[in-house]
Amino acid sequence: MQKTPWFLQTLKKLATYYSSVNGWALKVLARNLIVFRKTWTTNLAFNIVEPLLYLAALGVGLGAMVEGIEGMSYIQFVAPGVVATSAMWAAAAECSYDSFVRMHFQKIYHAIVATPINLEEVVVGELLYGTFKSLLSGTVILIVIAALGLVLSPWALFIPIVLILNGLVFSQIAMIWTGIVPKIDNFAYFFTLIVTPMFLFSGVFFPLDVLPRVLQQLAWLLPLYHIVILLRSLTIGLITFELLYHVLWLTLFILIIFPLPQMLMRRRLIQ
Amino acid sequence: MALLPRAEGTDRRGNLLTVVVEAQKLQKMYNGFEAVAGIDFHIHRGECFGILGPNGAGKTTVVAMIYCFNPISGGKLTVLGNDVTANTRAIKTRLGVVPQENNLDLELTVRENLLVYASYFGIRRSEAHKRVEELLHFFSLSTKADQEVDRISGGMKRRLTIARGLIHTPEILILDEPTTGLDPQSRRLIWEHLRQLKNKGLTLVLTTHYLEEASQLCDELIIMDQGIILEQGKPLDLIQKQVGAKVVEVEINLEHSHALVHTLEHLISGYQLAGNTIYLYITEDETEAVKMISSCKHVHTYRLRPSNLEDVFLKLTGRGLDYAEDTMVFTDPKKTGHIL
Numbered sequence: 001m002q003k004t005p006w007f008l009q010t011l012k013k014l015a016t017y018y019s020s021v022n023g024w025a026l027k028v029l030a031r032n033l034i035v036f037r038k039t040w041t042t043n044l045a046f047n048i049v050e051p052l053l054y055l056a057a058l059g060v061g062l063g064a065m066v067e068g069i070e071g072m073s074y075i076q077f078v079a080p081g082v083v084a085t086s087a088m089w090a091a092a093a094e095c096s097y098d099s100f101v102r103m104h105f106q107k108i109y110h111a112i113v114a115t116p117i118n119l120e121e122v123v124v125g126e127l128l129y130g131t132f133k134s135l136l137s138g139t140v141i142l143i144v145i146a147a148l149g150l151v152l153s154p155w156a157l158f159i160p161i162v163l164i165l166n167g168l169v170f171s172q173i174a175m176i177w178t179g180i181v182p183k184i185d186n187f188a189y190f191f192t193l194i195v196t197p198m199f200l201f202s203g204v205f206f207p208l209d210v211l212p213r214v215l216q217q218l219a220w221l222l223p224l225y226h227i228v229i230l231l232r233s234l235t236i237g238l239i240t241f242e243l244l245y246h247v248l249w250l251t252l253f254i255l256i257i258f259p260l261p262q263m264l265m266r267r268r269l270i271q
Numbered sequence: 272m273a274l275l276p277r278a279e280g281t282d283r284r285g286n287l288l289t290v291v292v293e294a295q296k297l298q299k300m301y302n303g304f305e306a307v308a309g310i311d312f313h314i315h316r317g318e319c320f321g322i323l324g325p326n327g328a329g330k331t332t333v334v335a336m337i338y339c340f341n342p343i344s345g346g347k348l349t350v351l352g353n354d355v356t357a358n359t360r361a362i363k364t365r366l367g368v369v370p371q372e373n374n375l376d377l378e379l380t381v382r383e384n385l386l387v388y389a390s391y392f393g394i395r396r397s398e399a400h401k402r403v404e405e406l407l408h409f410f411s412l413s414t415k416a417d418q419e420v421d422r423i424s425g426g427m428k429r430r431l432t433i434a435r436g437l438i439h440t441p442e443i444l445i446l447d448e449p450t451t452g453l454d455p456q457s458r459r460l461i462w463e464h465l466r467q468l469k470n471k472g473l474t475l476v477l478t479t480h481y482l483e484e485a486s487q488l489c490d491e492l493i494i495m496d497q498g499i500i501l502e503q504g505k506p507l508d509l510i511q512k513q514v515g516a517k518v519v520e521v522e523i524n525l526e527h528s529h530a531l532v533h534t535l536e537h538l539i540s541g542y543q544l545a546g547n548t549i550y551l552y553i554t555e556d557e558t559e560a561v562k563m564i565s566s567c568k569h570v571h572t573y574r575l576r577p578s579n580l581e582d583v584f585l586k587l588t589g590r591g592l593d594y595a596e597d598t599m600v601f602t603d604p605k606k607t608g609h610i611l
Contacts, residue, residue: 031387035378107374114338114368114436115391116360271301271341 017259020120028112028125029132036129046093047137051086052144055079058205069207072236079150080231081204083159084166087138088224091167092195095130095174096187102126103178109269119269120262123175127261130171131164138163145235153237162230165250169223170195172257179264198224226250289316291351291443291474292337298345299332299498306332308498309346314491316442319465319475321489321506323482323580325588328495330478331371334445337476338368351442364392367441371448373428375420381431382407382416385438392439399438406434410464426457433464443474450484462487482580492580494587501587509583514552515540518578519564521549527569534567535560543585547571550582 036043059075059082066074102108113119142159145151177190201208201215202224208216219225226246233243292314299307307329314320322330335341337350339359348355350362376384382403389399407413410430415423420431429449436444449465450458458481465488469475479485485492486506493503502509510516523531528549532542540554553560557575564573 027391027393030390031376034383034387035376038378106377107370107372108376110340110370111374111376111388112391113340114363114366114370115388116364116393117391118360 014259017120017262020118020124020262022121022124024117024121025124025128027117028122029128031112032125032129033132036133043133047086047090047133048140050089051082051137051141054085055082055141055145075148076150076152076236077207077232078205079145079148080235081202081228083138083141083145083163084202084224084227084231085199085204086141087134087163087166088170088195088198088227090137091130091134091170092174092191094133095126095171096177096190097184099126099130099175099178100181100184100187103265103269104184109265119266123262123265127168127171127175130174131167134167134170135160135163138166151235153235155234155237155239159231159234162227162234162247162250165247165254166223166227168254169227169250172254172261173223175261176257176264179261179268198222203228223250223253290314291316292320292476293349294333294346295348296346297333297336297343297348299329299336299341300344306498307336310493310495310498310500312493312500312503314443314474314476316474317469317472318490319469319477319488321485321492322476322478322495323480323485323489323492323584324478324495325480327497329498330480330495331447333495334447334476334478338366338445339363364439365442367436367439367444369433369436369444369446369449371451373432375428375431375435377421378419380417380419381412381423381427384420384431385435388435389438394439402438402440406437409467410434424457426453426460429453429457429461430464433461437468441473443476444468445476447478448480449477450479450481458484482584486580494584496588502583506580510578510580513583513586514578515554516578517553517557517575518582519551519553519557519560519573519575521551521564521573522547522571523549523567523569527567531564531567531569535563538563541586543582545585550585552578552582552586 055075055078059078063074063078068074069077109119109122112122139160142151142156146156173194174190177187181187181190201211201219202222203219204224208219208225211219226249230243230246233239290313292312294310294312296309296311297307298305298309310333322333324330332341336343336348336355339350339355339362343355351365353362355362376387379387385403385406386399389402394402404413407416410433412427412431412434415427420428423431433444433446433449436446446465450461453461462484465475465477469488475488477484477488489506491504492506492509494501494509502513504512521528521531525544525547528544531549532539532551535551538553538555538560540552542552543550551560551564553575561573561575564570
């Protein structure tokens with residue numbers, strides 16, 4: 001009896017995960033956007049007001065006590081990081097708590113997979129929506145800091161592209177947790193062990209060279225570290241070839257973990 | 272109106288029936304537990320096919336395999352000519368599904384729910400609007416069209432979920448316990464809608480643990496318990512075959528029940544004991560049987576009534592479905608005809 005070799009089977013499976021970025025997934029995104037159009041006001045506080053509070057407290061308040069960093073005022077140093085972190089929180093919250101509610105309590109995934117749309121496409125649609133939310137919050141904060149005169153270079157127009165990478169990274173990381181956690185309360189671990197450390201140690205609030213060398217090197221493993229560097233460089237217009245490495249790092253990260261949320265969600269929901 | 276007896280393999284007009292779902296040795300394992308244990312059945316176009324059984328019998332698993340949610344573990348399952356292991360999208364496009372739990376978009380209005388669901392099937396917007404208005408009208412939801420789903424009653428949510436399952440004019444509508452948790456009035460309204468759909472020629476596949484629901488709606492039934500099919504056929508045939516037309520329920524102390532059965536032996540086809548109640552399936556002269564029962568001094572109470580699916584189920588499994596609402600069938604005076 002002839003059997004398909006295991007590596008061909010694996011390739012075929014991988015192909016289905018990557019090919020789930022398609023028109024069916026866009027229908028799921030469209031569904032979420034329709035709901036968003038009705039409920040966006042409730043999202044405003046968390047995604048947009050909170051980052052502005054950070055900017056005010058740290059940039060203006062703490063900034064008054066801090067000498068300039070790397071030749072910038074403290075608020076100038078912090079502002080691009082706040083754009084990055086607001087975008088990170090938006091994606092992470094959307095694809096954890098909000099996705100979990102849709103999946104587990106509202107059973108929306110079950111409703112959709114009874115139509116021609118498959119579960120893999122539902123997951124991709126959710127990731128795209130998380131990315132949209134992330135892009136939206138990041139862009140709003142970007143506009144605010146631009147209005148405050150903290151954006152110095154037209155290179156900042158490329159920031160939305162970085163925000164899309166940011167959104168994809170954190171939507172995926174959050175969705176992996178959604179595929180695993182037994183209860184909604186377990187997301188507390190996700191935020192405490194992953195999102196918050198990333199928030200604090202990715203070079204948003206202080207340059208990482210004050211840390212011991214080992215920790216500096218570990219920061220390289222954090223996606224947000226790369227995003228903060230990109231955003232800060234684009235806001236001040238300090239463009240080097242090196243920035244492409246960070247883009248490449250993020251792109252590879254997105255592509256490599258891409259099958260995981262789909263695999264875990266299938267394992268969770270379908271027996 | 273009496274239903275004319277139908278020849279095997281033909282519909283009411285005598286046309287040949289097409290098989291739309293075919294299961295052969297269908298099996299489903301969950302982590303070593305066999306939820307569906309190699310069952311065979313056929314569903315024909317245009318019929319209402321019921322899957323009856325207690326909770327945990329495997330009903331939901333069977334329909335979830337039909338609508339390609341749960342992959343099958345063994346055997347073969349063909350839906351509308353497609354193997355469920357091969358082309359699920361082709362099957363799902365032609366099926367309507369009404370799940371056990373309402374999973375509507377709570378933030379959206381009644382109309383938006385239907386429009387969004389239409390988009391999943393790639394239905395053109397103008398066409399979707401037309402279809403939505405038709406369905407809202409059919410399910411008497413037109414006045415609620417712009418209400419948020421969160422604010423409508425349970426019965427309306429259920430009707431909306433059924434309407435949603437019909438948005439793409441499917442060939443088969445699958446309903447997993449469509450009236451569980453509804454009040455009797457809403458339940459009857461849903462039965463009425465389902466009957467109308469059936470009369471329009473839609474194939475219905477229905478799971479239920481309500482015996483009345485099964486006998487009201489289904490043309491063909493399978494009775495499941497613990498993953499196997501205990502019996503299949505038309506509801507009336509099943510009743511006739513298993514228990515006959517009449518049942519006498521007798522309350523009697525256990526120690527005297529055998530003597531009673533013994534004296535009635537020539538008048539009954541069988542009996543079933545449940546606690547202090549004995550169910551006697553009358554075949555011959557019912558007046559004679561009643562006379563004999565009433566003259567027995569150990570009998571506390573008794574009543575003669577037409578037999579129903581509950582009796583069939585009780586006989587097949589040795590236990591009832593154990594739902595308070597189902598016992599209403601017994602106490603409804605119009606149906607049971609007390610001779611106390």
